[in-house]
Amino acid sequence: MIRTEEMLLNVGPQHPSTHGVFRLIVKIDGEIIKEATPVIGYLHRGTEKLAEDLQYTQIIPYTDRMDYLSAMTNNYVLCHAVETLMELEVPERAEYLRIIAMELGRIASHLVWYGTYLLDIGATSPFLYAFKDREMIINLLNELCGARLTFNYMRIGGVKWDAPEGWIEKVKQFTEYMKKELEGYDELVTGNEIFQNRVKGIGQYSKETAIQYSLSGANLRCTGVDYDIRKIEPYSIYDRFDFDVPVREEGDAWARYECRMEEIVQSLRIVEQAVEQFPEDGEVLGKVPRVIRPPKGEVYVRIESPRGEIGCYIASDGKKEPYRLKFRRPSFYNLQILPKLLEGENMANMVAILGGVDIVLGEVDG
Amino acid sequence: MEWLAERLAQAPGLENMLYFLAITLPLLSIILGFVTYAILAERKVIGYIQLRYGPNRVGGRFGLLQTVADVLKLLIKEDTRPKLADKPLYILAPIIAFVPSFAILVAIPITETLTFANMGVGLLYVIAVSGLSTIGMVTAGWASNNKYALMGGMRAVAQMISYEVPLIMSAVGVVLFAGSLNLTVIVEQQQFVPYILLQPIGFIVFFIAATAELNRTPFDLPEAESELIAGYHVEYSGFRWAMFMLSEYVYLFAMSALITVLFLGGWNPIIGLGFIPDVVWFALKFSIVVFVFMWIRATLPRLRADQLMEFGWKVLLPVAMFNIFFSAVLKELFF
Amino acid sequence: MESLNIYQNSYLFVIVFLFVALMLPIVALSVGRLLRPNQPTEQKMLTYESGMEPFQDARVQFHVRYYLFALLFVIFDVETVFLYPWAVAYEKLGVFALIEMLIFIVMLFLGLVYAWKKKVLKWR
Secondary structure, three states: OOOOOOEEEEEOOOOOOOOOOOEEEEEEEOOEEEEEEEEOOOOOOOHHHHHOOOOHHHHHHHHHOOOOOOHHHHHHHHHHHHHHHHOOOOOHHHHHHHHHHHHHHHHHHHHHHHHHHHHHHOOOHHHHHHHHHHHHHHHHHHHHHOOOOOOOOEEOOEEOOOOOOOHHHHHHHHHHHHHHHHHHHHHHHHOOHHHHHHHOOOOOOOHHHHHHOOOOOHHHHOOOOOOOHHHHOOOOOHHHOOOOOOOOOOOOHHHHHHHHHHHHHHHHHHHHHHHHHOOOOOOOEOOOOOOOOOOOEEEEEEEEEOOEEEEEEEEEOOOOOOOEEEEEOHHHHHHOOHHHHHOOOEHHHHHHHHHHHOOOHHHHHO | OHHHHHHHHOOOOHHHHHHHHHHHHHHHHHHHHHHHHHHHHHHHHHHHHOOOOOOOOOOOOOOOOHHHHHHHHHHOOOOOOOOOOOHHHHHHHHHHHHHHHHHHHHHOOOOOOOOOOOOOOHHHHHHHHHOOHHHHHHHHHHHOOOHHHHHHHHHHHHHHHHHHHHHHHHHHHHHHHHOOOOHHHHHHHOOOOOHHHHOHHHHHHHHHHHHHHOOOOOOOHHHOHHHHOOHHHOOOOHHHHHHHHHHHHHHHHHHHHHHHHHHOOOOOOOOOOOOOOHHHHHHHHHHHHHHHHHHHHHHOOOOOHHHHHHHHHHHHHHHHHHHHHHHHHHHHHHO | OHHHHHHHHHHHHHHHHHHHHHHHHHHHHHHHHHHOOOOOOOOOOOOOOOOOOOOOOOOOOOOOOOHHHHHHHHHHHHHHHHHHHHHHHHHHHOHHHHHHHHHHHHHHHHHHHHHHHOOOOOOO
């Protein structure tokens, strides 16, 4: 046998496919990865520690910067936690606005994933198509709250701004438009043989492994586990909508792709129904004291973010600031399976697997 | 251009060589002009496919001077060389990559009179020389002493060894019908029927293999942006990097011209439209081929290295072999 | 005589093209040397590896996984070249050459099938 040497290679932090400042140290033999060690922390800002010195409302902007692709769900999980602790009532109209904003955010987040994933695989055009459609969502959300990425939209007990005039109508038009666009995505990518060959059977893991590694979101549902917090533990007003949870059995990158694309369709369904049921008028911010002082105690809530189960734990000692705040950040948990998946794969598969896990570094590093 | 043919018929000597040099230099500037505008066209075409404008600032609405500005910028850009690189090879690599791509062009006849080297073994020459660029890439990959570059260089070889054979084999059918390796003769044989109609399988195999030889999407593994960052030329900057880009686009020019000549009937007009000059016909067919290359680039994702090799050996090679067999029988029965 | 001249002139042309192709990078890089700045620093001359200092040299015994393909390539490339003279002269040779060549192609194909069955056409 020919004697070969293994070499250590840095992939990242400055690498186009690590989606941010993520570093992988891989030991490769030829192009085959023998061992992969993720190195994280390049984007660590200490959100949780910072939060201990901030009033609850002041923490909301920090949550925007965690999972910066779906800031709305992050906003919501904090507000939801405080509301649960204080047993606050949220006005109807605010709930609907939250749902629409969150689901639009989910679509936008999946579109970014779709675009960048195809970019990792080597196709450039889908990226631009996806970003064009995401841009429309961003514009809608911009009209709603004046920000394009870091929305800072939700408040404890409601939302900051009411929808501007004609906004609901625009959302309705968008859902119609997006459905047509999705057909185009399917034609360009889903049926593409090269794409299918690149993702089918790649990064496969079983149901048990997924549960053992505490995966959530599409990374879990791709193995056949029907687990979506919107369904099993409905929060907000999700129980009023009719939608399916896409589940696949294969547990490979292809299943994850299908799950996420189907989730876009389901989110559109929710948005459509929410727009249909949207109350004519009403308050958007409930009766909330000026300074928020939750009672002494602790609370843990969890919701479904585009990346999986995002949880928020608050321990309050009755002060304006939380005693301890902790987020369960899905990207961080999903990332843990990566070294296991990468073993024995080659460089090209590495990119396909890493992209398929869908991490956001702001969330991983906290 | 009649005088060029006359000059070719005269006894060779120093005088002729100077004449040829005088022809080659304008051709070089035409090629450079083509490359300049091919890059612009590629950016524009892909831009429009991707619903954006592409370059539109430098040089008027269509960004006509964008590439010129880029080249000037590259010319005055600092040339960094990694300390650990192998200096002589590092310097040599872009030249090795560029020379063959330009040397191919000599054998390709543009029109009946605008022919440079009317070689009896034209096709063989083109195919033989075109494989040499890969050596430049491997040299670059190894000399850079960079792991990504090394992998890129190795992938370049993998690609070349997988697609060179189908490329050569798929052209055998054309040679069979034309009965000559001389590219001028091959074009003349296609006066009525271009070989794309007689050799559809050969054409498809040749086109795929040519895309792979050109290292363009979906076969752009040696420089796979998202995996190897830039592959074999990751350590190059300034004009040395530009030489790689130049060779890539000159090669695109050569391959498109070769496809035009072999399968699309070169300068031959579509019957009944002979009043349009043959240069225009050549340019037209050529542009269509280049456009298709760009179109493919904007559409398809990238293959994986092992899939690429398996596709080359398990699909293209048997198909190309079958095509030879099929063409021979076809020729025996009908021609 | 004329065809000999064309023949010789053609190769003269090839030499001229090679010369020009060689001169372009040399001239461009030499001119560039006068125009471009040159201030190398330690940081600039570091090998790029995703923004980290490389762990080790890239010149290791690299595992070229496709070396068997390379061997196959050498065989096939040479044998394919044999097809060219046959294809050129095919018209004059007739059915006998056809059958002869078919046998050759079949043998080539058998070689490919053998390699296939031996699982050479797989990355390991």
